Amino acid sequence: MVLEVDRAVVAYDGRPVLDGVSLKVAPAEVVAILGANGSGKSTLVKAALGLVPLSAGEVRLFGTPLRRFREWRRLGYVPQRVGAGSGVPATVAEVVAEGRLARRGFLRVASAADRRAVAEALEAVGLAERAREPVAVLSGGQQQRVLIARALAGGPELLVLDEPTAGVDAASQEAFAGCLDRFVRDGGTVVFVAHELGPLRPLITRAVVVHHGEIVHDGDPPETDNDHVHPHAGAA
Numbered sequence: 001m002v003l004e005v006d007r008a009v010v011a012y013d014g015r016p017v018l019d020g021v022s023l024k025v026a027p028a029e030v031v032a033i034l035g036a037n038g039s040g041k042s043t044l045v046k047a048a049l050g051l052v053p054l055s056a057g058e059v060r061l062f063g064t065p066l067r068r069f070r071e072w073r074r075l076g077y078v079p080q081r082v083g084a085g086s087g088v089p090a091t092v093a094e095v096v097a098e099g100r101l102a103r104r105g106f107l108r109v110a111s112a113a114d115r116r117a118v119a120e121a122l123e124a125v126g127l128a129e130r131a132r133e134p135v136a137v138l139s140g141g142q143q144q145r146v147l148i149a150r151a152l153a154g155g156p157e158l159l160v161l162d163e164p165t166a167g168v169d170a171a172s173q174e175a176f177a178g179c180l181d182r183f184v185r186d187g188g189t190v191v192f193v194a195h196e197l198g199p200l201r202p203l204i205t206r207a208v209v210v211h212h213g214e215i216v217h218d219g220d221p222p223e224t225d226n227d228h229v230h231p232h233a234g235a236a
């Protein structure tokens with residue numbers, strides 16, 4: 001298994017937000033995590049990556065318990081968008097090159113392979129011609145694609161994305177879908193959080209619906225983008 005979450009419990013300030021959630025993801029799966037606002041989707045992916053502590057349960061990445069896992073280069077994470085402009089001026093290519101740091105170490109100069117990986121990742125998200133521009137001048141959707149390119153540049157086996165398509169225009173969604181498609185064809189595994197599947201629908205192999213901190217559906221994707229909001233309503 002690429003990812004195993006076993007009866008995970010997460011509580012913020014004593015309030016349980018994930019209530020004994022179990023999830024297994026096998027190689028080459030494309031899993032969409034759906035659910036209403038505040039249902040616990042982001043918390044689930046953060047718990048799976050060790051970004052929030054579990055108060056009970058266990059997580060294994062590539063078969064290794066999280067506390068002993070060190071092979072972070074096998075994994076690419078794209079967080080929920082943190083708002084445009086961090087105040088640090090950086091070009092598109094510089095941000096994407098950060099995705100190589102886990103591979104090359106902070107003090108080594110970028111190799112030809114590093115530069116090639118950055119160029120390929122920018123190509124994959126359709127931003128090759130914007131490489132030298134400051135990230136801050138790009139639109140929100142394009143900035144999201146820069147973060148995806150950063151994750152791809154590290155050559156991960158598992159890509160975890162938190163709402164990669166939220167507030168992203170149709171063109172960027174299509175670009176992202178194409179890029180995920182290629183990643184999966186090359187043997188990659190994907191877990192992403194979404195409100196709406198849109199152009200990603202044909203790519204997913206499985207949908208997991210989170211409701212009040214529990215998984216209430218794990219299997220076929222919902223027929224329409226609205227089905228998952230009220231998982232128990234209108235099972236027509």
Ligand SMILES: Nc1ncnc2c1ncn2[C@@H]1O[C@H](COP(=O)(O)OP(=O)(O)OP(=O)(O)O)[C@@H](O)[C@H]1O
Pocket residue numbers: 012013017035036037038039040041042043044
């Ligand atoms: N760091 C935190 N401290 C306290 N409460 C938090 C924290 N992060 C999330 N929560 C709460 O935990 C619950 C689940 O949040 P989470 O972000 O996992 O939901 P989500 O399903 O991803 O929501 P959305 O679709 O709005 O992104 C929410 O009630 C949220 O307010």
